[in-house]
Amino acid sequence: PKKTTAPSRLTYSRTTSTSPPPNRSPLLFGTLTPHRLVTATESYPRAHIMAAEEDNSTVPIPEPEFDDNSVITLTTHQGQFGADPIPIKWGAATSAERGPVIATTRHSSQRNAIGAHSGGYSVYKALAVATGGLDPNYMPKFDLTTPVVKMGPFPSWHDPKRIVAMDPYGHMPSIAFEGHVKKGYDIRPTIAITKAHIDLPECKEAIRVGRLTPDGDVLTQDGQSHITKFAVEPVWNLPGIAERFGCTEANLRETLFKETNMMYPELVTRPDLDTFLPPVGGLTVYVWGSVDAIPDENIPLTVRVHDECNGSDVFGSDICTCRPYLTHAIEECIKTAQEGGTGIVIYYRKEGRALGEVTKYLVYNMRKRQEGGDKAEEYFNCTQHVAGVTDTRFQALMPDPLVWLGVTKIHKLVSMSNVKYDAITAAGIEVVERVAIPAELVPADAGVEIAAKVFNGYEGGDVYKVDKSTLEKVVGRDYDYKKSDAEMVAQDGLDALKKSGAEAAAEGEPAAKRAKSS
Secondary structure (H helix, E strand, O other), X not given: OOEEOOOOOEEEEEOOOXXXXXXXXXXXXXXXXXXXXXXXXXXXXXXXOOOOOOOOOOOOOOOOOEEOOOOOOOOOOOOOOOOOOOOOOOOOOOHHHHOOOOOOOOOOOOOOEEEOOOHHHHHHHHHHHHOOOOOOOOOOOOOOOOOOOOOOOOHHHHOOOOOOOOOOOOOOHHHHOHHHHHHXXXXXXXXXXXXXXXXXXXXXXXXXXXXXXXXXXXXXXXXXXXXXXXXEOOOEEHHHHHHHHOOOHHHHHHHHHHHOOOOOOHHHHOOOOOEEEOOOOOEEEEEEEOOOOOOXXXXXEEEEEEEOOHHHHOOOOOOOOHHHHHHHHHHHHHXXXXXXXXXXXXXXXXXXXXXXXXXXXXXXXXXXXXXXXXXXXXXXXXXXXXXXXXXXXXXXXXXXXXHHOOOOEEEEEOOOOHHHHHHHHHOOOEEEEEEOOOHHHOOOOOHHHHHHHHHOOOOOOOOOOOOHHHHHHOEEOOOOOOOHHHHHHHHHHHHHHHHHOOOOOOOOOOHHHOEEOO
């Protein structure tokens, strides 16, 4: 690509002018007025955001090279003329040694990552540029966007094998890589940290019936809880991802290339680029209580790792337990924070077990239309028949945000999933107790899900104990909601499930393997 000199560092603010610039719709966009960028370090010292690291100011930083946007490069190759990526050493002892993740469109010759920021949302950014709504040379104004709490660094940030699916320094690139930013490099955050109030009707109901008590600090009288939340975009270290999944890096790269219909040829042509920003959804971390207390094993910590379910989480569909289990976990987090501990909920964008919502709804149809109705014993088989696999969430990467937060011990894990439990403990995190969803919270048509999962290995503890006989009794309703017998069958199965754990013997089991109802 043709090299150009560094442009002046400008950002743009919207004005009310009625004269739009060329190629910009006056109906959709205002005009842009340049103003100078104020770097984060001028307003927020490093000490307010991250603990001090060893001074590595002697690490050389090359001058940035800016591209001619009129030139389109279809792909690049390792060692070709003009390919000179900024070094990045995953797991290095300091941020300066590690180097920044550069994945913007400004420095194609120095870019050290495959993919684009914002995952799938990068397509919408492209639409904004194509329609004249976004200047491709726009520089964001980050001076008031720095994290609201101090984070790290923790020893796990410097181990290339402990965190492989997110950038440990993604929340503070303008500070960790201040030297690069001052020279004009366009480096974007992949983590944002803010504060918020959460207003859930379930919390209001919990106050009304006495399950929760407002304290004015964690939980207000009107049912709002105070949280710190982290939005995280995935940043993959390909060698670490391959090792985590037990495959070769070459096989991983080739398969990603093929299964994305050759969207990212540099996965194959650039083995020197180890960093990949995949076009998948990210995650959000919600924290009740002190963020600083998370690494302290002596302070109680309650955790739920939750995978997205739009139908239940947002719209209240009763075919699964997702929303009631999520809101129950939030109650547990609030209680823990009120007792001086910390509660964490991590919300992953993995809709339909990461198979997608279309696939999930197709599976629903098969479940309801199969001979014999929506049987618990066929729950996983229906997904296998439609998708060819029962689950693609691959929880091996799931613990990374917990490791990034400094978690080493979870006192209460609000999850029955054996796969999540195994992944968390394999990451070196101790789990003291597991909490099952209380039987009274299981929705009318969700008995099928719980029975199938417990029978196939989920930890039911003293709440659910599903043998073959119980499994065969649990059948969900069909699509003819006017048929009272269908409702009765569903209720009979749910009643059988709820009674299954009444006499389950929990004595003699290790505490970490026991799921207790709260």
